[in-house]
Amino acid sequence: MYDFTGMIQGINNWLHSVMPDMAATVVGWVLIGAIYLAIFAVLGLVLVLAERKIAAFFQLRLGPNRIGPWGIFQTVADAIKLLLKEPVGTKRADSFLYNLAPYFVIIGALMSISVLPFAKGLQAFDIDIGLFFMLAMSSIGVMGILLGGWASNNKYALLGAMRSGAQMISYELSVGLSLLTVILMAGSLQMSEIVEAQRDYWFIFKGHIPAVIAFMIFTIAGTAETNRTPFDLTEAESELGAGFHTEYSGLKFAFFFLSEFVNMFIISAIAATVFLGGWMPLHFGGLEGFNHVMDYIPPVIWFLGKVAFMIFLLMWFRWTFPRLRIDQLMKLEWKYLLPLNLMNILLMAFVVLMGWYLGS
Amino acid sequence: MGAEAILVFFIAGIVLVGGGALASKLLSPKSTNKDKWEPYESGMKTIGPTWVQFKVGYFLIAILFLIFDVETIFLVPWAVVMKKVGLVGFVEIVIFIVILGLGLLYAYKKGAFKWE
Numbered sequence: 001m002y003d004f005t006g007m008i009q010g011i012n013n014w015l016h017s018v019m020p021d022m023a024a025t026v027v028g029w030v031l032i033g034a035i036y037l038a039i040f041a042v043l044g045l046v047l048v049l050a051e052r053k054i055a056a057f058f059q060l061r062l063g064p065n066r067i068g069p070w071g072i073f074q075t076v077a078d079a080i081k082l083l084l085k086e087p088v089g090t091k092r093a094d095s096f097l098y099n100l101a102p103y104f105v106i107i108g109a110l111m112s113i114s115v116l117p118f119a120k121g122l123q124a125f126d127i128d129i130g131l132f133f134m135l136a137m138s139s140i141g142v143m144g145i146l147l148g149g150w151a152s153n154n155k156y157a158l159l160g161a162m163r164s165g166a167q168m169i170s171y172e173l174s175v176g177l178s179l180l181t182v183i184l185m186a187g188s189l190q191m192s193e194i195v196e197a198q199r200d201y202w203f204i205f206k207g208h209i210p211a212v213i214a215f216m217i218f219t220i221a222g223t224a225e226t227n228r229t230p231f232d233l234t235e236a237e238s239e240l241g242a243g244f245h246t247e248y249s250g251l252k253f254a255f256f257f258l259s260e261f262v263n264m265f266i267i268s269a270i271a272a273t274v275f276l277g278g279w280m281p282l283h284f285g286g287l288e289g290f291n292h293v294m295d296y297i298p299p300v301i302w303f304l305g306k307v308a309f310m311i312f313l314l315m316w317f318r319w320t321f322p323r324l325r326i327d328q329l330m331k332l333e334w335k336y337l338l339p340l341n342l343m344n345i346l347l348m349a350f351v352v353l354m355g356w357y358l359g360s
Numbered sequence: 361m362g363a364e365a366i367l368v369f370f371i372a373g374i375v376l377v378g379g380g381a382l383a384s385k386l387l388s389p390k391s392t393n394k395d396k397w398e399p400y401e402s403g404m405k406t407i408g409p410t411w412v413q414f415k416v417g418y419f420l421i422a423i424l425f426l427i428f429d430v431e432t433i434f435l436v437p438w439a440v441v442m443k444k445v446g447l448v449g450f451v452e453i454v455i456f457i458v459i460l461g462l463g464l465l466y467a468y469k470k471g472a473f474k475w476e
Contacts, residue, residue: 032361033372040376083380086388091397092410099381107373114369125365132436153410154399166418169425176432183439246400251384255377327475330421334473338428339464342457345435349442349450 002299005121032124040110040262045075047261051315058319087250090153097151102255104144109262111137116269117191119279119299130191135176138266141259142168149244160243163326164234167224170333174221177341181207181214181348182274195278200285202277206358210348215275217337222267226260229318233326268310272303279303420472431460
């Protein structure tokens, strides 16, 4: 019902009608780039505020409440403050690598959002290996963290970066393997096709037991991948200063901070897209009236609602679980999650082979 | 958009970080003294070099990651065509995963995941 393909095509045709082909293509690229940069910045601002408000909610505080109604302009003020701050680094740093690190984290995050389907047709880059591309791009961020921590020539930063490197590469395995169960069901890596395959049942319902296990593993590994609280050894404020970005200040620090929150959005968006049906409305087989009502809610709302649910879950984790030690972290991944994941893939393959999933 | 999206988003990222760094350079105040640019260590002067030999455990984890990441890459094409290759593909992948599981077990017995 809500198909944006025509709208995008219309804008493209209009651009080509008012200017030469070459210019229209370039203008189109600039428009897409500008829109995604705006999404990126707004995401950062909204998520930082949400994090603080939800933290306040869990601790029976008010949270930011001075700037604007309910403090909604707090993060805007913070961003301006960071822009106007004097950059203080260290003269011992390897300055080329030190300045290069923020580019890695930001470009990795930006490329990952480019393949997200917000609705039918509302997707900048519908590549046929979408999910794989997304995994590859989101793992570029760890290089920025390692570079930044190492180049800072600071002991806290180096320890944070090393822990982060070990943690992120370990949990990347679990993220990748848990997504394999979905690929088994969808038979495709293209994001739009994965969403389309969930028209009748979302994959978490369709794949029942193995899909739920994969979803849980994905949520745990995703939390670790974004360096959030049960797994925040990378930053561990109480032991490492600020971890890998100890020596960064002003806007350079803001880029690490921004990419962290955008990565949280990306992990939530992957979970929403592959397990919770992306922009597909909630449907039950046989309930025609109910399905029809659900169809009226725009797909963008469905998508953002699911992402918001996942983000709330990740923020909830932060205020519920205590931080792990690094040996516990490695034990959890290599001794529990990885073998469980491998068995889960075989179970899912068996289920798909026998056709024991919903709507087969 | 086709593959040119990679270029567009790459440039967008450079514009964001580069533009931000430039704006911050133009807008921010500057003042300096000798201690301001020392490494931050909660107020202590840092002792000795930072870039020294590091714990070998991190290296081991990286090697193991490499093995299992390549394995994931091998599993992805199978997962895409699983419905077509059917039972034969399933049996083959069971053998593949069992061999890898034995590898994992070996690493476990050798104490690769012990962290102390």
